[in-house]
Amino acid sequence: DIQMTQSPSFLSASVGDRVTINCKASQNINKYLNWYQQKLGEAPKRLIYNTNNLQTGIPSRFSGSGSGTDYTLTISSLQPEDFATYFCLQHNSFPWTFGGGTKLELK
Amino acid sequence: QVKLLQSGAALVKPGASVKMSCKASGYTFTDYWVSWVKQSHGKSLEWIGEIYPNSGATNFNEKFKGKATLTVDKSTSTAYMELSRLTSEDSAIYYCTRRRATPGDYWGQGVMVTVSS
Numbered sequence A: 001d002i003q004m005t006q007s008p009s010f011l012s013a014s015v016g017d018r019v020t021i022n023c024k025a026s027q028n029i030n031k032y033l034n035w036y037q038q039k040l041g042e043a044p045k046r047l048i049y050n051t052n053n054l055q056t057g058i059p060s061r062f063s064g065s066g067s068g069t070d071y072t073l074t075i076s077s078l079q080p081e082d083f084a085t086y087f088c089l090q091h092n093s094f095p096w097t098f099g100g101g102t103k104l105e106l107k
Numbered sequence B: 001q002v003k004l005l006q007s008g009a010a011l012v013k014p015g016a017s018v019k020m021s022c023k024a025s026g027y028t029f030t031d032y033w034v035s036w037v038k039q040s041h042g043k044s045l046e047w048i049g050e051i052y053p054n055s056g057a058t059n060f061n062e063k064f065k066g067k068a069t070l071t072v073d074k075s076t077s078t079a080y081m082e083l084s085r086l087t088s089e090d091s092a093i094y095y096c097t098r099r100r101a102t103p104g105d106y107w108g109q110g111v112m113v114t115v116s117s
Helices: none
Strands: A004-007 A010-013 A019-025 A033-038 A045-049 A062-067 A070-075 A085-090 A102-106 B003-006 B010-012 B018-025 B033-039 B045-052 B057-060 B068-073 B078-083 B092-099 B103-107 B111-115
Touching: A004 A085, A010 A019, A019 A033, A019 A085, A019 A102, A033 A062, A033 B103, A045 A062, A045 B103, A070 A085, A085 B045, B003 B092, B003 B103, B010 B018, B018 B033, B018 B092, B018 B111, B033 B068, B033 B103, B045 B068, B078 B092
Parallel strands: A010 A102, B010 B111
Antiparallel strands: A004 A019, A019 A070, A033 A045, A033 A085, A062 A070, A085 A102, B003 B018, B018 B078, B033 B045, B033 B092, B045 B057, B068 B078, B092 B103, B092 B111
């Protein structure tokens, strides 16, 4: 199975900050990497698919990049509604696997 | 609009089975795979497997083979997952989600399963 190592696990930031979250795959996943946001008590919401494609309706302050084994989610200017947990998902090969999550908290 | 409506929470005894549903609306059910994802309390997500309603084809995480059974009812646009021989390790929230080319654009609201005597 492909292991997805997500960092950091916790991140404290302020409104207006630029933040980055990283996922490292144990092998090349050919840009088949999605990013999700999950708020407490809710289902995950897809933000980015296939590394850098913004899901319809998601604000442009969210962006993704990467290739090979290393991928990044960037939030350019944090808004109050962005404080949540973020997960990456590789769908290059079965079984699909998720990163361990990054909890983004208000500093 | 696209909706995946899951069945309600379940409290089940160890050793028993539970079957949950995921009713799709707002799109052509047979055109998308339906995946199931487990989220244990306070933990990350695990992909269980998926089923293609048009053919019944499945892909599974080896970890969940023998634990999860996936079926569909095309007449009602509903996908089902049955979990068997339940233990406390199966207590979790289970989500259904769909995919065509890429996974997880829409998700159900989740089903909380609690295994307790």
